[in-house]
Amino acid sequence: MNPFPEFEVIPAVDMQDGEVVQLVQGERGTEKTYGDPVEAAQNWVEQGARTLHLVDLDGAFEGERQNAAAVEAIRDAVDVSLQLGGGIRTADDAISLLDSGLDRVILGTAAVENPAIVREISEVHPDSVLVSLDAKDGEVVVSGWTEGTGLDPAEAAGRYEDLGAVGILFTDVDVEGKLDGVHTDPVRRVVDAVDIPVVASGGVATLDDVRELREAGAAAVVVGSALYEGRFTLEDALAV
Incomplete structure (x- = not known):
């Protein structure tokens, strides 16, 4: 089942030490904080979000989830689709x-x-795994974007489609958190390589960036810093 039958703009709720943060290119020490994760989640749902993108950044760096309490509180507070990444290392945990x-x-x-x-x-849970290719x-x-693998993201995407992934989350780390705009060519390469949905992330700064990623074939776009910094509203992005 396609989790994104219509194009979606998905707010990010990235958590570090129990707070919402945004990092520049995923680097620790660059974070800017935006308060309580539950309040942020409720705010985005009130503005029309149908899905929330939750990331345990401590888990991504340390390999073990550190913000489980905040995730559980968000789950109990909102009634929208939730996807979580960061520190999920075993099938049993997932x-x-x-x-x-x-x-x-x-x-x-x-x-x-x-x-x-x-x-x-x-x-066990069909249509439940998004594979993150950053x-x-x-x-x-x-490992929190700290280790190279030698893998080409478009080639790797096809492997995970065959294994049952419901979609690919493609993050362009080169532009992540910089608010300087998106690169559409890498997104197109991944989109062209698979028949499952591709969720694009990284670099969105304007509504035009959202449009460009949609035109590149993305089924959804994850937006963080641009929303938290008020570059545009979620309502305006959803109208795209």
């Missing part, structure tokens, strides 16, 4: 999260190191 009411898990490092984990989870200088990076 299945437990899905059992608890999350709609999708996002696997990056775990899927790269053990591609079969995608099939293992999908056999690219820096055209190479998939893992």
Whole structure:
């Protein structure tokens, strides 16, 4: 089942030490904080979000989820689709999260190191795994974007489609958090490589960026800094 039958703009709720933050190119020490995760989630839902993109940044860096309490509080506070990434390293952990009411898990490092984990989870919870392919200088990076893999994101995307991934989350680390605009060519390459939805992330600064990613074939766009900094409203982005 396609989780994004219509184009969506998905607000990001990235969490570090129990607070909403946005990082520049995923680097610790560049963060800007935006308060309580539950309040942020409720705010985006009130403005019309149909899906929320939750990321446990501490989990992404440390390999073990650190913001579970905040995730659970968001799950209890809102009634929209929730997808979570960051620190999910085992099939049992992913299945437990899905059992608890999350709609999708996002696997990056775990899927790269053990591609079969995608099939293992999908056999229990079909249409529940988004594989995160985060690219820096055209190479998939893992472990909080600190380690290269040598993988080409478009080539890797096809492998995960075959294993049962419901979609690909493609993050362009080169522009992530910089508010300088998007690169559409890498997104098109991934879109062209698979038949499952591609969710684009990274660099969105204007409504034109949202339009360009949609025209590039993205089924949805994750937006963080631009929304938190008030570059445009979620309502205006949804109108795109």
